[in-house]
Amino acid sequence: MEIPYTISTRPDTGLWNAKVGIWLFLASEVMLFGGLFSAYIFLRIDAAPGMWPHGLLNVPVGTMNTAILILSSVTVVLAWASLKMRRYRAYWWYMLATILCGVIFLTVKLAYEWPQKFEHFGAYIKPEALGKYEKYLGNERRTEKGLEPRIEITGHLHSQNAKEYEVALDPVNAEPDNPAMDRPHFFPLPVTDKIATIEKEDVERATMFLPTHSAYFASYFTITGLHGMHVLGGVLVFIYMWLPVSKRLYQRNPEHLANRVEVSGLFWHFVDLIWIFVFPLFYLL
Amino acid sequence: MDASTSVETHHEPHEHDAAHEHHELGWWRKYIFSTDHKVIGIQYGITGLLFLLIGFSLMMLMRWQLAYPGQALPVIGKWLPHIFGPGSMPDGKMTPDFYNSLGAMHGTIMIFLGVVPLAFAAFGNFVVPLQIGAPDMTFPKVNMASYWALFVGASIMVTSFFVPGGAAKSGWTSYVPLAAISDTGQGYNPIFNGQTLWLIGFIFLITSSLLGAINFITTIIQLRAKGLTWMRLPFFVWSQFVTAFLLVLAFPPLEAAIIMQLMDRVAHTSFFMPSGLIVNGTPLSISGGGSPLLWQHLFWFLGHPEVYVLILPAFGIVAEILANNSRKPLWGYKSLVFSVLVIGFLSFIVWAHHMWMTGMGSAVSAFFQTTTLLISIPSVIILSAFFISLWGGSIRFNVPMLFTIAFLPMFGIGGLTGIPLAFNSADLYLHDTYYIIAHFHYIVAPGTIFGLFAGIYYWFPKATGRKMNDFWGKVHFWPTLICMNVIFLPMFLQGMVGMHRRWYDGGQGWNVANEHTIWGLTGFQWNHPISWAAWIMGLAQIPFIINFFWSIKHGEKVNDNPWEATTLEWTAPSPPPHGNFLTPPVAYRGPYEYSLPGRERDYTMQNEPVEPAERSRRKPAAEPVLVSH
Incomplete structure (x- = not known):
């Protein structure tokens, strides 16, 4: 006996087999991505x-x-x-x-x-050192305006040695007090040529934008x-x-x-x- | 002579080829890489039974450590380090790590490699297409893929015992962050370590279940025989149908969780790792910001429906055998069907009752307490209907029926002892004690596994054309029943005394386990009768194993319907050929037409047409006739 309804539809369900199967599979996929x-x-x-x-x-x-x-x-x-x-x-x-x-x-x-x-680099600053990097973070103004604090400095890692990172800053850290930086941009702004030096002992964690970030x-x-x-x-x-x-x-x-x-x-x-x-x-x- | 040989050489290869192409599959395609649902069902069944034995053996090892903590295991103790590595049982004494591996893998193997493949995949594959009168599953190749995915997953799980550090050791629930940091660091391979292999193996097991479940639902929707309407389906088919839905919808969130835990372990992300985690005095160099509670939610979102995946197929088997051996229609067929559907639905909204200890707040826990109590209603309806089905029946006490009758009170004990756990105030005390172990083992061990044994004895003649030996079946049944109870009843007491389920020393070093006596023994001392009962139960399985293999070749030959049953699978030849039925079956009536009045035989099969006389008896006149006095 052949397996019926592989191509033609079963009269009472109005479906062929694979169509039932794929919808069930999609239901499971909904649950997978739902998770x-x-x-x-x-x-x-x-x-x-x-x-x-x-x-x-x-x-x-x-x-x-x-x-x-x-x-x-x-x-x-x-x-x-x-x-x-x-x-x-x-x-x-x-x-x-x-x-x-x-x-x-x-x-x-x-x-x-x-x-x-x-290729993008980010360094989370330790809470006690945030003040030291205020010129890149602009938290005073952000607190005033009731915005979330910035605790990370991002950009391209220029160079590093045992003690410091040198980072070509993203615009958001280059001009932290510019109101235009309060919201993300549709067109991404290029990394500036402004270089910041961050001491490693002030850094909580520093990684590229990887899953570990x-x-x-x-x-x-x-x-x-x-x-x-x-x-x-x-x-x-x-x-x-x-x-x-x-x-x-x-x-x-x-x-x-x-x-x-x-x-x-x-x-x-x-x-x-x-x-x-x-x-x-x-x-x- | 010359002429004849030349003729032969001309013809032989030609005939041979044709036979190969059209009729005979090679041995490999027929028995190993088969697409026939019956062969796949048997493959699943043997795999499942093998893993039940392995999982039980792990437990028998643990029982030694619990009853005689720190003592060298006699006889086999000195061999085990050669198998499991020097870290497992040096000088026959079990290490804590090895004990934890055994515990975690006992749970994983029993549930995902033992009961699910046997209850759902094996019985479902072998019986469902036959019961609905289908020639095969809708997607035979997917069916084969499903078995081989299980095979790969199972192989990975088994392999994990033999990698450096041994198998996963964070419990079958793999709670994070414990699971995410275990088996890492020095001496562990980044991929080939217990916990990572557990996760990878699981992805294959989930794939296998998904493929199987989709295939089952499609088969039941699309391939029912002519005349086999939904309300004429045997209850077993209904229970498999709901089970398949549970697998399709509940497994993927666990798959998501497993992918995330795998990322945490391999790519060092922090899905489940909270900020500021310190391990052995050193802060972990991770981003943090993850949530351990997230794992628990995703895990139990599968975990609870999974409980019903384990029990519903057993309900189905029990229903078939009960009706068959009480020679009576199943009582309340419709309520049974609706109950099983309600269970399926409710099982998705009770999961957080596994998490009362996380402090979820009174509003959330009130919700989950309510749903948990609600789900006991359909379960009680099902069990009551089974008991009432026995009432007034002419019961035949054959081996399948013995296991089935034993199932009823055993499942009852398991179910009723679960009700205190549904209340979070009671659960705070009983959580993670032996009470929990006793409660859910009463459901899955003497419950589900008795159902599975019943099913094996019942459908064995359909698969082989021979019956298993009745006497040795009873020799298997009685000691198993007694030992099961000696094992699990005292655990309720141990749990109420306060013994924790994960103690490595069986409670020897803890006051609560030694201060109070229950019936003359302390909580710790109860480990002795429990362990001995477990080992004796191990011996009691030997008659079954021998009976099973011996009967394949030498069992009593029986006809196609040895139990005088009514459902469609018994109209097929035993064993059924490829394609199952000689002519496409047609169903004319419900599944349990036993002891129909006015019939010669006490059973009427589903494919027997309804006679005109019967029709008038069945359908009352459209308008009731009023009789005036």
């Missing part, structure tokens, strides 16, 4: 004043990546619709577009955004990393469906290929949706 997002909320609520950084990510690049992912969700639907209309060539092109969108997204993430973070970067790298793995998985599946192997399936049973594209397209929409949550949580809020 991670609730961790984000937990950590953010618990964060001590000044310990949850803002404006460290590149918003225009993130916006572009968001647009690319949304575009790919459109192209994958068009690919599926082309198959339903039995236009294989159109399907082939739309699928290629989807794959390229996924690849561009990953490249931007892994080859540009992440490495940029790895803070709870913020820990959750940023974990969630975007896991999301990236989902994008990669989707791209690999799409490549398989775009290769000549699938053309043969199309010639044998076009509906079967259309179903496969529909199921993986649902997954792709889900991956897109997760990014719609990731983007505001890390880039904007």
Whole structure:
């Protein structure tokens, strides 16, 4: 006996098997990312004043990546619709577009955004030494205005020896009293040529912007990393469906290929949706 | 002669090829990398039984240390350091680290490698498609992947015993920050250490459960036979259906937590590490700002539904065997179905009752106390329905039925002793004592495991076409029942005296365990009868193991329906061929039509059409006839 309803729908449920399966899988994925997002909320609520950084990510690049992912969700639907209309060539092109969108997204993430973070430096100042670095932190004014204190000096690590770090400052530490620095900028401001010297004994912790840097970067790298793995998985599946192997399936049973594209397209929409949550949580809020 | 040989050589390879392609799978594809749900079910079953034995053996070792702390283990004591390394039992005396490893791995192995693979995956795989009249699971390849993911995860867990420092030692709950800092530093490999391997192994186990659970739900929704409506499903299928939903929705948050703990250990993040943590007098060089409580919430968000993952399949097995051997329809089928659905839902909103000690505040704890008490209602409905099902039945006391009947009071004790724990005022005293151990073991050991044994004896003829030996089954049953109670009943007393569950010396060095006597023995002294009962129970499993393997080849041959049962799996040949049924089955009636009046036999199978005479008896006239006097 063959397994029924692999391609045709079961009359009383109106579904074929894989469609039930993928929705259940997506339910589990909601719970997986739900667990991670609730961790984000937990950590953010618990964060001590000044310990949850803002404006460290590149918003225009993130916006572009968001647009690319949304575009790919459109192209994958068009690919599926082309198959339903039995236009294989159109399907082939739309699928290629989807794959390229996924690849561009990953490249931007892994080859540009992440490495940029790895090169950025931050030093948390010990509470008793904060006064000493007031000219980089501007806490007097911030206390007056009721803003969160700054406890970290960031920038590019110029050089260091046994006693000191020399840091080319980020604008926020270069002009800490400038009201324009109270809010994160849409376009990231370049590192200034103003160099600050920070004594190592005044520093609580100093690292690059790695997962170890803070709870913020820990959750940023974990969630975007896991999301990236989902994008990669989707791209690999799409490549398989775009290769000549699938053309043969199309010639044998076009509906079967259309179903496969529909199921993986649902997954792709889900991956897109997760990014719609990731983007505001890390880039904007 | 020349001619004939030449003809043969021409034809033979050709025929051989064709046979290979169309009919016979090779040995490897048929028995090892099989996509047939029955083979996968048996693979899961043997894996699960093996790990139940391993997990129990770890406990038997611990029982030595608890009864005779600090003394050298005779006979096998001197061999164990050769297996587990010199840090485990030098001169046969157990080290604290090794004791902790045994405890953590006993819990992990029993739950995730023993009971879940056996109760959910093995019985679910083997029985569910047969009971719903399906040719296989919906996704046979995913099914195979699910088993092999379990296999990888299990191998990683087992390997972790043999890496430097030994297996994970922070309890099966792996509470942070203890778990996040254990097995780190000098002498430990950054990846190949107990706790990290525990986490990596777990990711595979979760993957396996997810793939399995999705497959089950889809199969039950899509592949029910013609006429098998939802309310005609055997209760076992319902219980597996709800269990699968629990796994799909509860496991991923734990996976998230495990990924985060893995990041904490490997990438040195601080998801669960609070600021200002000092270990052995040195402040840790981490960013801090993490939350240990977050782990507990995510862990128990899985942990509590997991309890129902362990018990619901056993409910299902018990229901089948109960109806079959009392020769009566299951009492209150609909209430059973709705109860199991309510349990499934409520099990997601009770998790914080594992965390009363964290001081969550009265509003939150009032909520969780209420939901915890609410969930006892459907559980009591189920148990009551099972008891009432026995009433007025003509009960057959065969081996599956013995285990099933024993299940009822054992689960009852486990359930009722849980009610005090639902109140946080009572729990503050009983938390982390042997009372807790006794409570949940009554549910999962004489409860779930009796259900599983019952299921093995019951469906063994379907898998092999032979019955397991009845006499040796009883030799297995009675000592197991007695020992289970000698093991776990005294633990309630130990717990109420105040003995803590994680004491390495069994209470020898603690006043509370030595001051008071209960029935003539102090809390510490009770460890002796408990330990001896555990070892005797170990011996009592030998008849089962021999019976199991012996009966595969030499058991009594039986027909396709030896128990005279009604559900669809008994209409298939034993063992069922690939594809299960000779013709697609059709269901005409409910699952438990026993002792139907006006019938020759006392059972009517689901695929027997409803006769016209019966129809008029079943459906009352549309309008009641009024009789005037």
